[in-house]
Amino acid sequence: MKTALILVLMMTALVPVTQAAAAEPAAVSDARFAALAASPRWQALLHINQGATLRGIGASYVDDDDFFLSADGVDDPEAELRASWRALRAPHSAERCRFPARYRFLAEQLGWHEQQPLRHCSEYLKWRENMPTGQLVLVFPAAYLNSPSSMFGHTLLRLDATPDPESVWLSQAINFGAQTDGLDNSFFYIWRGLAGGYPGRFSVVPYAQKIREYAFLENRDMWEYALNLNADELDWVVRHLWELRNINFDYYFFDENCSFRLLELIKVGRPEADLMPDLRFAELPVNTVRALYTAGLVTERRYRPSKAKQLEHLATRLDGDELAWARTLMTDPEQARSAGFQAYAPMRRHLIAQVAYQALRLRHRKGARDASAARNGLALLRVVQRNPAPPSDAVPEPPAPERGHDTQMASIGAGSQDGAAFAEFGYRLTYHDILDPLSGFLPGAGIEGLDLRLRATEGDGLSLESLDLVNIRSLAPRGAFVKPISWFVHAGLEQAPVPGGRNLGAFIQGGPGASWQFGGLMPYAFAVVRAESVSGFDPDIALGGGTELGAVYVTPGVQLGAHARALYFTHDFYRLRTSLTADMPISTDNAVRADCAHETWREQGVNSCTVALRHYFN
DSSP: OHHHHHHHHHHHHHHHHHHHHHHSOOOOOHHHHHHHHTSHHHHHHTTBOOSSSSTTTTSBSBOOGGGOSSTTTTTOHHHHHHHHHHHHSSTTOHHHHHOHHHHHHHHHHHTOOOSSTTTTOHHHHHHHHTOOOSEEEEEEEOOOTTSGGGBTBOOEEEEESSSOGGGGGGOEEEEEEEOOOSOSOHHHHHHHHHHTOEEEEEEEEEHHHHHIIIIIISOOOEEEEEEOOOHHHHHHHHHHHHHTTTOOEEEOSSSSSHHHHHHHHHHHHOTTSOSOOSOOSOOOHHHHHHHHHHTTOEEEEEEEOOHHHHHHHHHTTSOHHHHHHHHHHHHOGGGGGSHHHHTSOHHHHHHHHHHHHHHHHHHTSSSSOOHHHHHHHHHHHHHHHHSOOOOOOOOOOOOOGGGSOOSEEEEEEEEEETTEEEEEEEEEEEEEOTTSOOTTSOTTEEEEEEEEEEEEETTTEEEEEEEEEEEEEEOOBOOSSOOOOEEEEEEEEEEEEETTEEEEEEEEEEEEEEEOOBTTEEEEEEEEEEEEEETTOSSSSEEEEEEEEEEEEEOSSOEEEEEEEEEEETTTEEEEEEEEEEEEEEETTEEEEEEEEEEEETTEEEEEEEEEEEEEEO
16 A cells, blocks of 8 residues: 555656656757758748849848747848747747747657647637638739739639639638728839838638629639649648738739749748749749749649620620610610510520620629619519520630740840931840730730830940830720720830930820720720920920820731820920831740831931841740
8 A cells, every 4th residue: 555655656746747848848959950940841931032032032021020039030040940949849838829830840840749739729720710721722813904903913822622613602812912001093003012112911811702803893804723732731821821910021013922922822831842943023923823833733724704704705696786785774674575675586685684784783893782773683684584595605715824925025126217227135024015926915905014125226336225114005995885994104214306316315104095896906095194304405304295096906926006196295396106016926935026117206207117036035
């Protein structure tokens, strides 16, 4: 009996020692800390710049003190690792609830073995229950150029509970975007976005909300790319998302944008994936998609047309009289009882009423609920249901964005200006003008940044011909039911014809307009406002306005363009420009561009023609 009592007392005394040993992991050597800090996953968890951008190589992209446990954490991954080890090693540590991905990393690497180490993190565990982890999908809402915020398109990630593409209504969307106050005008928005003037944050919202935002409200087609991350890799991604709540990054339109940050997040799940191997002057959604294909991450691609695209396709099945009936029924559904409408075959009545209903919904997609529109919509639905449906006709899938030309461009050409021969060299950082090869791009959409042209003329040497800082052009065709406003903005440096030669001048111009589409032909008209400053001429800044008329003809085999712009300035001088351009693709990444132009400035005129070979590359 005495012996048994002594054994019980000894075991009781040993229990706190055992728990204390479990609560205090063994010390870690300096060499081990250094190796772990340099490991790809720890670098990914801290968002360390490995040289993908020029800002802060070797430091974290995160611009938020709340993300770091060490005062030197932003610049020193090892210091942050040591601080994380000290904060996370104790059971019931509050920091474990803030950094579940960091905890998993340390526990796996250092052999911490605990049952339910995050059981005290009720907020995190509740959030985690609502996060599906069956599949990760990259979603690319295609460019919608009537919104400056979609200048380069957009990408987001989607977490699905299952791989079924029709079960997305329960999915969660992972988004990274600039935090704006909504008060900046378009020009200021673009400027701040280019200069990193906005913070960027990750957010998680129901995917159904994003479908409505992009496919319905903004009329943007959506491309979905299913990724092959397994359950273990998805666990890393979801844990790290919790760590990024309300954490700020710098946001730059060109490189550190939504697409760039999503690649960083995917690397947390699969650090060995070679997603950002080189310096990136611009990160565009299409390059993100290509990087995922190159890394072997994409398993399937799916196309979801916008509501506007669905309506446009459905309306092509109607003739002119039937389109007129659809417009009539939108405002007066009672006309469906008229003899004229009833004379159509039942399937045609179904199709006409369906077009009217979809057009009505699209017209009233924004703003407060309109009671009259709701009544008309219900009446049109009844007409649709009373008549049998014709055979379904899916919207044809256009060429996928990643199949288009690469995003940088270099050119070499030759030409003549008023009889003087010249050679011309060009480089464009990004991305596409409205006469570039069409495949994979939205017709009438042009987005150019940092477009440089140098000219070597007989006897004059090499000179700067032009430098476009930004040149965005949106020809958004007006149709029977959708009537968007086209617009353009263009700023940079260019040569102006002056007495005795040419002088370099700075300018910014832009304005609203309208465009239409007839097959491959897109005529347009713009109102134009321009401010310019030409070296050596008064005033220092001249203000003018006028109009631009033009047309483009775009097909997969050739792109043609013509325009005429007339501007009158407040200091009683004018500027006229006319041009004809032809672009002929040779292959996906090569084309021949021919251009002839006439320009008059303060009664000084110049004529020029150029032929150039253009090569697109990443």
